[in-house]
Amino acid sequence: MNSAALKAPTGAATDSDSRRPGIPIRHMKFEFDAKSVDTHFYLNTELASGYFSALSIFLTFGEDLVIETARYHRNFLKDPELKQRVTALIGQEALHSKVHDEWNDILEVHRFPVSFYRFLARNVFDHGFLRFPQPLKLSLMAGIEHFTAVLAQFFMQHEDYFFESDDEKQRALWMWHMLEESEHKDIAYDVYQTLNGNYVLRVSGFAMALFTIWFLVALGGVGIPLLRKPRNLLSRRFWRDARRSVGLIASRRNGIYGSTLGHVFDYLRPGFHPNDHDTSEYLAYYKERLLNPETGLLAPYLVKEVVPPVRA
Numbered sequence: 001m002n003s004a005a006l007k008a009p010t011g012a013a014t015d016s017d018s019r020r021p022g023i024p025i026r027h028m029k030f031e032f033d034a035k036s037v038d039t040h041f042y043l044n045t046e047l048a049s050g051y052f053s054a055l056s057i058f059l060t061f062g063e064d065l066v067i068e069t070a071r072y073h074r075n076f077l078k079d080p081e082l083k084q085r086v087t088a089l090i091g092q093e094a095l096h097s098k099v100h101d102e103w104n105d106i107l108e109v110h111r112f113p114v115s116f117y118r119f120l121a122r123n124v125f126d127h128g129f130l131r132f133p134q135p136l137k138l139s140l141m142a143g144i145e146h147f148t149a150v151l152a153q154f155f156m157q158h159e160d161y162f163f164e165s166d167d168e169k170q171r172a173l174w175m176w177h178m179l180e181e182s183e184h185k186d187i188a189y190d191v192y193q194t195l196n197g198n199y200v201l202r203v204s205g206f207a208m209a210l211f212t213i214w215f216l217v218a219l220g221g222v223g224i225p226l227l228r229k230p231r232n233l234l235s236r237r238f239w240r241d242a243r244r245s246v247g248l249i250a251s252r253r254n255g256i257y258g259s260t261l262g263h264v265f266d267y268l269r270p271g272f273h274p275n276d277h278d279t280s281e282y283l284a285y286y287k288e289r290l291l292n293p294e295t296g297l298l299a300p301y302l303v304k305e306v307v308p309p310v311r312a
């Protein structure tokens, strides 16, 4: 199913500073139903789809770290507009974490190892990341947000990848999340640069985010089909799927991470800013595609949206 009535943008950069004041916090109600879940949602693969499920589980912990860190650092900001944007970031991430938790509960019905992964992630975060000194947490937050910005841009540019499956709610969940990750992609970075700005520390947060998202989440993704059905290891079909899935993640041509290496590692450039990768055209397209009250893909699930006020 591909119902793109709008023409996707060409991706040409038009605006080097796409700051968007007034980012809304959108409350969503998906009412996921275990019966209509497509466990091969991502381009009809088992393993690459497993990566998304692992990401869905682990992201909720990353989002909770972002929320806690952003709340702490908001107190030290003087610019009322940046403070307001941080409030929007916190609100959007809080809703992502809540809704993905609802989704993850549904995955558990399909024998995904959700409780086990939550146990692992809780230990890594409670005994590791959450105990870091605040400057390192701030840097990690900016690093995590860089990776979600890369993902968001990739999926806004490859909209069709979410349309191979008929699982409308899973598609809506990811498209909503990607839209908002792109909307707020510069906020954590701006807070980091305002309150700290140390380059070496910024790179340290990036390295930790990279290790977590590329390695730990991928490990979780590989584990999902094997823990759900251990006999998978003996099946030829599974290994064919594995080969294709690795390509869909790592290929330089169209892999989620393989084709975005330039964007990922641009973060190491001393003068880097998230808005150097302009997504304003895609955002405008996506807002219409997803949020138009009559035809938007998210319209059936949107309960309300609130823009936090700017407080002097």
Ligand SMILES: [Fe+2]
Pocket (backbone or CB within 6 Å): 063, 092, 093, 096, 097, 148, 177, 181
């Ligand atoms: Fe998020």
Ligand SMILES: [Fe+2]
Pocket (backbone or CB within 6 Å): 093, 145, 148, 180, 181, 184
């Ligand atoms: Fe985010």
